[in-house]
Each structure stands twice: as C-alpha cells, then as structure tokens.
Amino acid sequence: MKLLEIDNVTKRFGGLVALRKVSLYVERGEIVGLIGPNGAGKTTLFNVIAGTYKPEEGSIRFEGRDVTGWPPHKICKMGIARTFQTPKPFPNMTVYENVLAACLFSGAQKKVADVEQEITSILKRLGLEAKRNMPASKLTIYEQRMLEVARSLAIKPKLLLLDEVLAGLNPTETSQALNIVRELRSKDGITIVMIEHNMRAVMDVSDRVIVLHHGEKLAEGKPQEVTNDPEVIKVYLGGIYA
Numbered sequence: 001m002k003l004l005e006i007d008n009v010t011k012r013f014g015g016l017v018a019l020r021k022v023s024l025y026v027e028r029g030e031i032v033g034l035i036g037p038n039g040a041g042k043t044t045l046f047n048v049i050a051g052t053y054k055p056e057e058g059s060i061r062f063e064g065r066d067v068t069g070w071p072p073h074k075i076c077k078m079g080i081a082r083t084f085q086t087p088k089p090f091p092n093m094t095v096y097e098n099v100l101a102a103c104l105f106s107g108a109q110k111k112v113a114d115v116e117q118e119i120t121s122i123l124k125r126l127g128l129e130a131k132r133n134m135p136a137s138k139l140t141i142y143e144q145r146m147l148e149v150a151r152s153l154a155i156k157p158k159l160l161l162l163d164e165v166l167a168g169l170n171p172t173e174t175s176q177a178l179n180i181v182r183e184l185r186s187k188d189g190i191t192i193v194m195i196e197h198n199m200r201a202v203m204d205v206s207d208r209v210i211v212l213h214h215g216e217k218l219a220e221g222k223p224q225e226v227t228n229d230p231e232v233i234k235v236y237l238g239g240i241y242a
C-alpha cells in the first residue's frame with residue numbers, strides 16, 4: 001500500500017484551474033521532489049493534502065484511508081505535517097514556545113516533562129538549542145526555516161511536506177538543511193515531499209521527482225530521467241539548470 005495516493009485531483013479558484021486531474025503517489029520512506037515553475041500548483045497541492053483546501057474532484061488516500069475533504073487538524077492527527085513557504089511562527093513567542101504550541105496542538109496526552117525532553121531533542125537536531133529562549137521574530141532566515149521544520153516535527157509526522165525550505169539559504173546552510181532532511185528519513189523514518197526550486201539540491205536529495213506545470217503533472221521519475229526529459233527541459237529546466 002502506498003503511504004499517499006492522490007487520484008485525479010482538481011482544484012479551482014473561481015475560473016482558474018490550479019490543479020487539473022493530478023494523480024500521484026508517495027511510497028513510505030521516499031523523499032520525493034516536487035518541482036515546477038511559479039504558479040504551477042505546487043503549494044496548492046500541499047494545501048489540498050493538508051486539508052486547507054477541498055478539491056472539487058478526485059480523492060486523497062493516506063495509509064489506505066480516504067481523507068479527502070478532512071479538516072486540517074484531523075489530517076495533522078493522521079500524521080501529515082507541512083511547513084509554509086512563508087514561515088508562520090508566532091513572532092513574539094520564543095523558539096521553545098513555538099514548538100511547544102505545535103506539540104500541544106498535536107493533541108496526544110503528554111506529561112510536561114516528556115514534552116520538554118521531546119522539544120529539547122528536536123531543537124538540538126535542528127541546531128536551535130542555543131536560540132530556545134529567543135523570540136521567533138529575531139531569528140535568521142535559516143533559523144526561521146528550521147523552526148518551521150521543528151514545529152512540524154513536534155506532531156511526530158509520518159509524512160512531512162516541505163514548501164521551499166531551502167529558499168534564500170546560502171550554500172552552507174543549504175547543505176546543512178539537506179543533511180537534516182536525509183536524517184529525518186533515515187533516523188526517524190519520515191517520508192518527505194519537498195517543493196524546491198534549487199535543482200541541484202532537489203535532484204541530489206530526492207529518490208523521485210514529480211514535475212507540475214499549469215496545474216498538471218508533466219513528468220515524474222528518477223532525478224536523472226526527469227532532468228533528461230525534453231518536455232521538462234523545454235518548459236522548466238531549460239532556463240535555470242544549465
């Protein structure tokens with residue numbers, strides 16, 4: 001059974017078709033790269049999976065269960081977490097409090113001591129331990145992105161949806177972040193779908209890549225197959241991946 005199965009999903013905003021009959025799957029334990037030009041429908045796809053938007057057509061199955069149209073909090077409790085393209089922390093709360101809020105939101109009955117230990121371990125892994133008492137608004141871009149990831153991890157997801165977590169990072173930060181992504185899969189067994197514009201990075205880290213274009217799935221396959229696909233080169237890679 002696939003971890004996630006999307007079948008013929010269509011999402012419209014008024015007259016605009018943001019997703020048109022998109023079908024795709026994600027296997028347990030995979031890292032899947034989701035690429036495509038701006039406006040292709042990538043973030044909308046995450047929003048549809050996370051329950052932010054309900055698709056007009058099609059279905060979404062997670063662990064074999066039909067979760068189409070479920071509200072975000074129920075999807076979250078099923079084990080799907082996502083980061084936002086524009087980080088959305090509570091700016092006046094500390095790093096610790098931001099993760100705590102996400103932790104409590106996940107709903108499991110937990111003892112404060114357990115929660116504290118859990119958060120400390122998440123912060124350490126993401127290199128945020130030294131910043132735990134700093135207001136989120138004071139973080140660098142890299143730290144803000146890692147806080148987004150930390151908040152997602154607090155719900156102990158099975159599937160993690162990363163929306164452009166590498167955007168605006170320098171090469172050192174990018175490779176640190178990629179190592180973290182790999183570790184989340186290898187050590188925690190988390191399945192990952194990442195939207196990314198940094199082609200070198202996404203091709204490097206992904207087992208499989210899916211290309212969206214004008215709301216439709218244009219191609220999918222191993223990184224090498226996708227980078228050599230004439231159609232993909234024409235509409236997307238030609239200009240940016242020389």
Ligand SMILES: Nc1ncnc2c1ncn2[C@@H]1O[C@H](COP(=O)(O)OP(=O)(O)O)[C@@H](O)[C@H]1O
Nearest residue numbers: 013016018036037038039040041042043044045
């Ligand atoms: N809430 C919304 N209301 C209206 N149009 C939207 C909304 N969200 C996205 N869109 C439109 O849907 C299309 C796909 O957007 P998006 O999924 O954000 O693309 P991507 O993440 O691939 O850049 C775009 O044309 C965008 O303007």
Ligand SMILES: [Mg+2]
Nearest residue numbers: 042043044085
């Ligand atoms: Mg987007």
